[in-house]
Amino acid sequence: MPSAEKTILEVQDLSIAYPISIGVVRAVEGVSFTLDDGEALGLVGESGCGKSTLGLSILKLQRPPGRVTEGKIMYRGTDILGMSERALLKMRGQSISMIFQNPLTSLNPLFTIERHFLETIHFHDSSVPREKALAAVEKMLETLGIERKRLKEYPHQLSGGMRQRIMIGLALIMNPDILIADEPTTSLDVIVEAGFTDLLLSLRRIYKLSIILITHNLGLVAEIADRIAVMYAGSIMEIAPTEEIFARPLHPYTQGLINCVPNILVDQKELVTMPGSPPDLVDPPIGCRFAPRCPHVMAVCREGAPALLEHAPGHSAACWLYAKSTREKRVNAVEG
Amino acid sequence: MRWFGRSRRKYRTEWWIMIAGVLIIVLILTMTVFPHVFARFDPNDQDAGGQMTAPSAAHIMGTDNLSRDVWARVVYGARTILGVAIAAALLSAIIGIPLGLLSGFAGGMFDRILSLIMDSVYSFPGLILAIAFAAMLGPGVINITLAVAVVYIPTYFRLVRGQTLSIKEEVYVEAARAIGARRGTILSRYVFPNVIATVVVVLSLNIADAIMTEAALSYIGLGLPAGIPDWGMDLSMGKKFLPSGVWWMITFPGLMIMLLALGFTMLGEGLAEILNPRLLER
Numbered sequence: 001m002p003s004a005e006k007t008i009l010e011v012q013d014l015s016i017a018y019p020i021s022i023g024v025v026r027a028v029e030g031v032s033f034t035l036d037d038g039e040a041l042g043l044v045g046e047s048g049c050g051k052s053t054l055g056l057s058i059l060k061l062q063r064p065p066g067r068v069t070e071g072k073i074m075y076r077g078t079d080i081l082g083m084s085e086r087a088l089l090k091m092r093g094q095s096i097s098m099i100f101q102n103p104l105t106s107l108n109p110l111f112t113i114e115r116h117f118l119e120t121i122h123f124h125d126s127s128v129p130r131e132k133a134l135a136a137v138e139k140m141l142e143t144l145g146i147e148r149k150r151l152k153e154y155p156h157q158l159s160g161g162m163r164q165r166i167m168i169g170l171a172l173i174m175n176p177d178i179l180i181a182d183e184p185t186t187s188l189d190v191i192v193e194a195g196f197t198d199l200l201l202s203l204r205r206i207y208k209l210s211i212i213l214i215t216h217n218l219g220l221v222a223e224i225a226d227r228i229a230v231m232y233a234g235s236i237m238e239i240a241p242t243e244e245i246f247a248r249p250l251h252p253y254t255q256g257l258i259n260c261v262p263n264i265l266v267d268q269k270e271l272v273t274m275p276g277s278p279p280d281l282v283d284p285p286i287g288c289r290f291a292p293r294c295p296h297v298m299a300v301c302r303e304g305a306p307a308l309l310e311h312a313p314g315h316s317a318a319c320w321l322y323a324k325s326t327r328e329k330r331v332n333a334v335e336g
Numbered sequence: 337m338r339w340f341g342r343s344r345r346k347y348r349t350e351w352w353i354m355i356a357g358v359l360i361i362v363l364i365l366t367m368t369v370f371p372h373v374f375a376r377f378d379p380n381d382q383d384a385g386g387q388m389t390a391p392s393a394a395h396i397m398g399t400d401n402l403s404r405d406v407w408a409r410v411v412y413g414a415r416t417i418l419g420v421a422i423a424a425a426l427l428s429a430i431i432g433i434p435l436g437l438l439s440g441f442a443g444g445m446f447d448r449i450l451s452l453i454m455d456s457v458y459s460f461p462g463l464i465l466a467i468a469f470a471a472m473l474g475p476g477v478i479n480i481t482l483a484v485a486v487v488y489i490p491t492y493f494r495l496v497r498g499q500t501l502s503i504k505e506e507v508y509v510e511a512a513r514a515i516g517a518r519r520g521t522i523l524s525r526y527v528f529p530n531v532i533a534t535v536v537v538v539l540s541l542n543i544a545d546a547i548m549t550e551a552a553l554s555y556i557g558l559g560l561p562a563g564i565p566d567w568g569m570d571l572s573m574g575k576k577f578l579p580s581g582v583w584w585m586i587t588f589p590g591l592m593i594m595l596l597a598l599g600f601t602m603l604g605e606g607l608a609e610i611l612n613p614r615l616l617e618r
Contacts, residue, residue: 059514093516105507110529123516171515
């Protein structure tokens with residue numbers, strides 16, 4: 001487990017619900033994880049599993065009518081959910097920033113790139129003189145690999161990849177500790193995605209960033225993340241170091257996800273798919289939420305939800321398949 | 337801007353419609369600024385030459401029942417109708433736009449109550465509402481402006497509220513919030529400028545509508561005190577003498593009302609085609 005001083009962000013038992021006309025959507029249910037200083041955590045799962053909701057809630061920006069029903073989000077020892085509006089404004093951009101999946105519409109169509117940067121700096125400190133701000137912006141552009149003349153251009157004059165680079169520049173201009181990237185490469189083609197991945201890695205080094213990368217792209221997380229958390233239907237199913245999770249996936253859902261990635265080295269006639277679809281979050285199945293799709297389902301799976309337990313150092317999974325062995329280990333530990 | 341050059345080629349018709357509209361408006365606007373250049377007679381001069389004489393070289397639009405020059409009344413009357421229509425449309429925009437912005441952005445109970453009020457005003461036929469207000473306020477230039485303005489406040493409110501609702505869901509708004517933008521900043525720098533383009537179109541169309549409403553109010557005698565030359569009032573006067581063959585008293589002010597409303601409608605329609613990005617996609 002990460003030591004307390006190194007932990008920069010700790011999500012504790014977080015639940016988020018959306019009350020809608022036909023009931024309550026439990027978008028996020030009992031999620032806990034930690035993020036170390038300088039660490040990159042991948043948050044992986046299918047569409048609609050609560051990844052984005054979780055990301056937005058860290059900035060306390062979950063879309064209405066969503067609200068946190070339980071849990072805490074501790075950033076350097078302060079609960080974000082209890083912060084005043086003033087403190088939140090200061091935190092967003094200066095401590096934690098977020099970029100989104102749609103670079104084409106992430107910029108105000110009426111602002112030039114320069115104005116985007118200056119406005120962002122002035123959100124946080126309106127007393128910064130223009131020259132000083134511009135100097136910072138130019139330095140940032142250099143890091144991003146964007147020419148200075150682009151400053152006077154409008155978003156529609158830039159390509160999608162360039163706009164996404166501007167977005168990440170805006171997110172980092174105030175030098176935050178944590179960057180939450182919500183599917184940052186989804187609408188980019190593979191070449192641009194590769195360039196963006198390199199940029200993210202170098203920015204991480206330069207700014208000593210901690211990153212939460214939300215994606216369903218296993219290739220991207222494998223490249224960037226130190227640890228991966230697999231989410232399913234609003235809960236974390238498995239969390240482990242990247243190499244470990246690809247080498248020894250414990251949870252049947254993780255195994256299914258990894259199997260779905262086509263492998264060029266193996267002669268495959270058909271794409272592997274996972275049968276079924278994610279459960280209805282208004283009325284989720286009793287017990288493990290993955291049980292209806294699980295190839296290893298047992299009677300106990302339909303009775304109660306398994307807890308997220310550590311089965312190997314740094315490797316936790318929420319699955320009844322392994323519960324017994326851990327219990328034995330615990331018993332052994334007590335006896336020993 | 338890129339669309340400028342492209343749309344000139346692709347949307348030639350819209351450009352011509354707009355230019356024609358602008359020409360009409362500019363012509364009539366010039367008349368209001370320099371009326372004495374256009375008309376030799378005073379609009380209230382009851383000695384301009386003979387009662388109800390037909391159009392001739394001396395009086396190109398003839399004279400009315402009080403021996404006043406119809407052309408002079410048309411020229412000076414433009415000032416009244418244009419002033420009232422523009423002032424009313426601007427006034428309703430000034431009230432309607434901020435209310436729509438706040439209502440759409442804040443949401444909740446505030447939005448519901450305000451929407452209910454605006455919708456109930458909107459559900460009245462515009463002219464009936466204007467008549468009611470004009471009757472309540474009494475005659476006078478300011479009162480008629482207020483009566484016309486009330487009719488159009490919901491138009492701006494509904495338009496701006498709808499646009500605000502959709503723009504506040506845009507990714508760039510969420511992205512700006514995620515890097516620390518205040519709600520006030522979002523409203524003034526991100527939502528408002530993106531809403532205003534559609535308002536320009538509606539403003540022009542509204543002026544056209546307000547012209548008709550003003551004319552209608554003064555036609556039925558709820559508008560202005562006597563002594564102020566006004567097309568609507570001349571229209572109702574001319575109506576009385578139409579059966580006796582005096583066609584010029586009603587025809588010329590009527591044509592002018594039509595022309596002026598047409599000018600603003602063409603400007604508005606042209607602008608709508610040119611500014612609306614969704615139409616540009618065709």
